[in-house]
Amino acid sequence: MIKKLQEEVKKLLAEKKVNMVIGYARAGDAINAIPYFIANPEECGALIWDKTCIYNLTNYLIDMRNKKVGIIVKGCDVRSVVCLIQENQIKKENVIVIGLQCAGVFDKKGAELGAVGRERAAKCKSCNVHTPPLFDILIEDKEMNQKVLQQEDSYKEIREIENKSPEERFDYWKKELSKCIKCYACRQVCPLCYCPVCVADQTMPQWFSRSLSLEGNFAWNTVRAFHLAGRCIDCGECERVCPMGIPLRKINKKLEKEVKELFGHESGVDAEKKPLFSTFSKDDPEEFIK
């Protein structure tokens, strides 16, 4: 698979179809993967593809929207490319999507240890995009097609929390969100958090206090989740980068579930469709209007 990937990227750069390709390379510690920006065909030999390639590289597309870029994506990652196209942040003509068939990547710890036989990331257990839904070039995994890829219920954990009493839920989230240090790593790594001035950074008017408090942490995390409602594609990067181990995927996934149940909408699947909250239809649920 890696040979095919390197060949395709080399061809793209040699034929000058793109200025740059964004992919994965091995870090200096010989264990982790790191984002790799290639401008010359000769540099393709360093490209890698394995279970340590956990990052969602589409985050870098926003800063390169005026260039022609090739991007190496897994099925989960490419859904953010779809969203960015839907939201007019990037033009499809400027992006060549090199999709990888993927049976799952390591969780954060596994990627750091580079260990074989580690568990797959939680998001991989409920994945239904082992083959990317959008691609210009597909790198197939011949072995994957033979594996039995069981898909778990992706909302299992969400239902567990939903079944708790409000007091238990509040308690759980109080404990988790009190850890937040407002480093904004979740926002910076998210491909769909691209506001030039984030609401948390605005000074005129100032919406969020600069002081650290539980209320402020609740406010930040819920506002971010609401701004991503109907858009978040569950790449899981926010939870991976959070230094305090806050289960951010749960918050976003809860809203993902709501959006699915209320509007039948799944984000990042069809590049021709409009984003959910920029349209309305006469059938939209209206129970809250009495």
Next chain:
Amino acid sequence: MHENIYLPNLCKIEKITDETPDVKTFKLAFLDESVRNNFTYKPGQFVELSVLGEGEAPFCLASSPTRRGFIECSIKKMGKATQAIHDLLEEGDVVGIRGPYGNGFSVEEMKGNDLLFIAGGIGLAPLRSLLNTTLDNRTDFGKITIVNGARTPKDLVYKYEYETWQKAKNTSLHLTVDCADESWSCMVGVVPKALKEIKPCCDNAVAIICGPPIMIKFTLPVLIEMGFRPEDIVTTLERKMQCGFGKCGHCMVGGIYVCKDGPVFNYAQIEKFKEEF
């Protein structure tokens, strides 16, 4: 000074003067009598002025330390803190002042020299502090030339001072605007152009320049061409400042804290900064 370096001393606003549509000068007096009487500073230093509860921002002291009992800051409406200052404050209100901070002009070293003041818009504020200090000790300094420019006549500040400056001994004041109106009778043109017409002599002279970056960018080569050495051209650098005493890191240019090692620098020093400013 306050025991806590992050908290201000309190000042009452004695007078607010409208200088231009977006610049006001605030005359302040410390509430605490001993602070009011003993507060001293150097021209070119600045204070952090806060509208308590709204915001804090750095402003150079436009008043001269030779005149005690009050301080003055000229403030242009630009962001959150200055908007609060312009829109919310009235005479009699209380504000916070932390400072004075910064290195200030080296007044002692300028003694005996001719001084060329070049100001653009509100850049005249720190220069006014130095200018009035020199005029209050007139015999310590040589010839004084003031070149003050603005975009339009309405944008000129400290108009009430011009007569005094014009009348001072061995002192000349030259005004210029980019766009004149019918009432205007002085020079028209940008500051570098005015400077070329005035032809100040560079012998034994120090040039002190303060104004918008674009003015400085085009005035500097004119001064160099006239023979001024970089170490004799002095300016105040602007950067985002918050603490004022060289710790918060916002104003760092390379290894220098503009609030503590500056904001006054000469061009020989600035040329050494690797990081662009």
Next chain:
Amino acid sequence: MKIINKSEFLGLMEKWISSPGLIAPVNVAQTFRSADKEKNLIVFKKIETKDEVLADYLNTVKPVKDFFLPPSTVFDYERKDEGYNFNLSEVDGKETIIFGLRPCDAKSITLLDKVFSEDSEYKDSNYAKKREKTVLVGLACTSPDIACFCTSMGISPFSIAGLDALIINFKDSYVINTVTDKGKNLLGSLGKEAGREIDEEIKTLEESVKLKIKKTCNTSKNLESSFESEEYWTKVSNSCLSCGVCTFLCPSCYCFDLSDESAKRIRCWNGCVFLRFALMSSGENPRATKKLRYRHRVFHKFKYFREKFGENLCVGCGRCIRHCPVKIDIAEVVNNA
């Protein structure tokens, strides 16, 4: 050095919980499902029961600067007559013991001291009060990981810089090295003399731990020559997300924001890696690109601070490398500059 039986020492620690108060590393990972057990989250916390204290861990996620320079310090005030009444004292008078910090974190406190308590003209009085009231009892490091490089930063896993006392885990005992008067007052009467043989074994242990640290950082490198290299700084910062994790978890980063909100003045953490850090109200941003910001970060830590205070602003704890979302390695950046 003295030596004490582990259970005896832990009994004494239990007493500290109630008086004067103990802060130590605790695993606060809240497990919702048993599969999450591996998600260790080790932070310093005020101890309530002795079972919380960890015996075996690499390092805390948040550094010990958390206590001396908290993420946010709020000074509130209220209107009074003509002026305002400021709530000056944010520090209570109690003594506290911080136990279990590693020598790298302890060293970082000495660096912060240079800025905040040793500057006589602008001393941060709250910081200085807290330093005075806190006893730092460190725990020597015996299993560093691949991101650690303290040995390149002038210290070792058994270093005493910044500590009042150092505890070394030695077989089934603790060896106590009291460094300052505060440390002697707290622990001087404990245990019995270790004796020369044990002293030698400790030295051998220290050397063997030092050998485990493979990562190096060439701090004597002349960074100046690489300053202009746009290509290099673009390359190393290309993947940077400007996210703030490295700055907030760094034990020696101290840049902050000072801002006003209604009835509050707030001093809170901020960092030069953020886009808007140097942004002026005129709209100009002197460090608008990642390349400029990352270069500034490296230069501040490995050049400017050293020129001013004599030491690098880095202790080699490795947190920035461990937690960087894209695994940027600052030691390698310096080495290859």
